[in-house]
Every structure is written in C-alpha cells, then in structure tokens.
Amino acid sequence: EVQLVESGGGLVQPGRSLKLSCAASGFTFSNYYMAWVRQAPKKGLEWVATISTSGSRTYYPDSVKGRFTISRDNAKSSLYLQMNSLKSEDTATYYCARHGVGRWFAYWGQGTLVTVSS
C-alpha cells in the first residue's frame, strides 16, 4: 500500500523559513517523480513543485520560484520542501504527492498545515 506521511508544518512568522518532509513507503520511491501540492483554507488546489526521479530536474510555478526548493533522498525514500521568505499567502495545507506515469497526482499524503502569521 502506498503511504505518504508529511511532517514539519506549523506556525511561522512572515519572512522566515520552514522545511517540510515526506516519508514514502509501499512503492519503489526512486522510480517516480514526486511533488508538493498545497491548498489554502477553504480554497482550491495549487501545484507547488515537482522533482524528477534522480533529483536532477525540478519544476516550480512562478508563485514560489526562487523561494521554495524541492529535494529528495532516494536512499531514505524521503521528499523535502524548503520554504524561504514565507508570506501570508503561503498559508495552506501542504500535500506530498506521487506522480503517475504521467503528470497527474496518483497518490497523496494526509497533508501538513503551514500557517504564516506574526
């Protein structure tokens, strides 16, 4: 069974940094592209970052490019999201997701809440 378990969320002040982690199990982690998707309270879904199988290629939307960094450790079956210069509009539940064979999101974690507020 595919399992994705996020951690690292919490309350952080604007301008500060936070690092999220995602522990994966139930599949061969190194074979799949991985991603982060967020959802602001009572809002829709927004893709945040994607990383290739080896970690050599990363992709971001303009809203987080230059502030967020996705990375992975295939030996530990773990995914990370380093978030810098956080803004109030980054407040959301952050989901770790495994891509399918294509760029859909086949499996999702339970999410971790990040609140950016002074």
Add this chain to the structure above:
Amino acid sequence: DIQMTQSPASLSASLGETVTIECRASEDIYNGLAWYQQKPGKSPQLLIYNANSLHTGVPSRFSGSGSGTQYSLKINSLQSEDVASYFCQQYYNYPTFGGGTKLELK
C-alpha cells in the same frame, strides 16, 4: 498558464441520480486531464487520468470523457459516499487545477 474553469461550483443531487461536472481549459490540453475527489477533512484522491482512464480501485460508476478544451466527469447512480468536492487538473502544461465542484445530497 492554462486556466481551468469548472462548473457548476456547487451541485445538489438525489441518491441514484446521474451527475455531470464540466471542466473547460483555456486551450487544447490533448486529453491531459485528471479528476480528483476530496471528502471533507481528507486529502484528494485520484479518480480519472488521461481524461477517461479509471484509476485503480475507483468504482465503475465514475467515468470521464471529453477532448480538446471540454471535459466532463459523470457519476452514475449517486451514492451517499460520493458527497465530496471534485477537482479537475490539466497536465498538458505545468499542472493547474479547476476551482472545484462541491457535491451535496438533496
């Protein structure tokens, strides 16, 4: 960015009814479309990918169709466990989502 417009924003239907949710892309996405179900307080779950392929374990009462810029999700014989929000997502380009459809029981 490719914009995804979903309709309706909310929907009320009776048990056993057939429900259709629409998604329109701002340009041709060549069947690069997925549908997700999100129950209250839970994470999204994949239903459909490649516009019409059913994900593993998804009941056959769910189906997807469409092409070009227009796509739809159909739920046959609505069940109580189908009460949820539904989102479309295009992946022809960098992923973007529709605004969602909240489905309730009448």
